[in-house]
Amino acid sequence: MDQGAVDELKAKKLCHACVGEAYLSGEIAREGKRVKCSYCGKTRRCYSIGDVAERVQVAFEQHYVRTSDQPTSWQYRLMSDSESSYDWSRDGEPVTDAIANAAEIPQEAAEDIQQLLEAEHDDFDSAAMGEESEFSGDTYYEEKGTSDRVWQEEWRNFENSLKTEARFFSRTAARHLASIFDGIDDLRTSSGQPSVLDAGPGTDFHAVYRARVFQSRDKLEEALCRPDTHLGSPPASVAAAGRMNARGISVFYGSNDPKVAIAEVRPPVGSQVAVARFEIIKPLRLLDLTALTAVTVTGSIFDPDHAGRMERAMFLRTLTERITKPVMPDDEHFEYLATQAIADFLATESSIPIDGIIFPSVQAAGDVLNVVLFHKAARVEAVTLPKGTEIRARTGHMEEEGWEDDYEVVEEVPPAPEEPAAETKPKSGWPNFAALAALPWEPHDPDWRDVSLRVVIDTVTVHQVRRVEFETDEFIVTRRRWKKHEPDF
Template identity: 50%
Template structure:
């Protein structure tokens, strides 16, 4: 566009642009020339055509032109004499939309719109009275960004794990690395981070863990040594779960004991032992609930902003994908994606994540589940003197019958064993083996033996959504072939 009366091209300096990203781009890439709007002569500036390029791409990605006429349903509602519906076109005038998006004066916005109207104008459409993009009477509104390529790539990620490569998939690794990149900088609408701290001094300072025992006598070992029998199982017997593959030992816990009870899905008649585990050191958890409120800040004039918005939109829904209920017969394949995510998050260095905080699929409410990855799930052994005998009683007989009363008695030796002699005469390699700890992990959890409870499942209730089934019979009127 040229100035009226001469051949000089109109220019806009960076000072006349309120949008920080667009102003910085003009300051970085523009030429020093006189501004046609503020009169400045020594600032970097863009031509109106260059400004139109920026606006065109931003509107293509983030705005949609609203319909200029009501649709058929709106027409019907408007013509219904019993209805008080009145159709009004949605959106804001195109000049206002451009001015608000770029934070420029209306005069600048109108000049930009005129350039774009010439570019996108169509003579045939104009003669037919049809509105085209950036027409002077057109109106625009922000459009939903959706999740774009992220949903397609997630579906491909799941398909690849199930049908192609399960353990060494470069495409799966690449997808997860891109999806969870910069997780330590991701914020929610409330300006909180999606990574939360748990442990001493934090709201989540302890977790509850439950284990069911179909045979009544099997529970005695758990009551005697809850650190061994209620903590994470040894790798040799660790079954696959939502966040771990078979043989990978992790710690599943809950912030509420009844949630821990519900998660083990105990059958009627079995006994369930529940204990509280104190988190001994600070751990970092990815909070899927906060992830559902993730926000991405940026400018619509940044060409990469749309993809980042779509990533945030996908991350807001990924918690539902991760926690979707999986039927027992489908667990082998249904858990593959969540297991891969847990493995990936457990092995990255930046950010260093110790586990995942996620809502329970077995119980409703505010209480949540936590999985601590293998590296952060070691339980400190109980301080029991060597030679101690542990007796477990579950009740006693009375005149009225059996009285349930769980109790644990620790009988320590009368003479404590002598401490090991530092100047042992054993060979050096034997001494080295004695002090060698085959598990290099730090202790993360301490079991509270006084918190032990035994729940005997007497009945189970279900929360359901009831749907009636309608059944009808009618005579088939179609002639037989």
């Protein structure tokens, strides 16, 4: 096709009404010029066919692949088999049909776009050798699958940088996490389930169970007296490193099932586990990793950002498995670095407010969930006790037959004070400094966090671990013996 014919085709106009694909049609309606359409004859907002061809080319580069014009070796064997009825046909659809169906435009417009793109990709040497070029009239195209290969590679680089390069203040890691999680609250599953859910009062997720293992009877009794301080998140000075927190960062781990809460603390046989239910008393927003496994993205192939969103969604569907995979105790120091970095990022750097993460349990099967509330959302409300209350607990008592397990907490409160006589106001306007000095001094609470959790006192239970059961996959080890043979020289 000579240049004059190419220029003539480029100048033809296509109106938004002749385009059935919603995204492209809307773009033309917003940004096109009001002229006469070359295909329907109506005066509407239009793009030139040259502009539409450019959009088609970009969309096909991102979402379509040209199929092979030759059978595979396996298909050749089937075709040459006299007993086979196999008849080879090329995959995909003819290029003009593919263009017309993708943009939902008239066949004439699709043919004009195909001719423009064929002229642009025309290769004299390839044509001389009988090879197809992109968009030539006899090519076939089909939509290609989404690949998250680039995202997977970037994740491996992210993990490696944390382990070997910069564990703290890594801007590379921060940028990678931002690319993954920015705007994640807009994602939904095919059933409409959000990836970030609301928790707390008036929601379906308003309570969690937390367990703590004890091997000392004295420490257990201390915890039963004040479950708010001993069964809640630990003080920073004793906070051990976990899947979602570095050492010294106090967070709240819990579960929606008390049995799973026990399994998660991995209690040894002979120990005792205290479990309590905690109400979430403050509205929180939690990233639900279980929803990420089914996130879907809808959009148009003519949206230049759509391919990237599809690749990101594909990666997110595998991210939950990466974050929650079982880690051997000897490997926790390094293998938890990535998940700890994610939690730190979401707690402090994320563009959307996130207070914690919901994730599936690796210790128990079924529809059970674990939750980690970040430090900012892990404060437990102190149990209200009358001033001067003395608390004692017991875990059992001796009977004639021997020790009898019996868990009890007793609160001994002081008698109610008598009503004080009405004081006469001093005639002077000065404060009563003697009375102020007599007031008991109480230290200022340095904890800046709002209270997010309240322990339900009457839900506290103690579980004595008698045995631990395992579910395993058994494999037989085969053993063979071979006789060595001396090499021949």
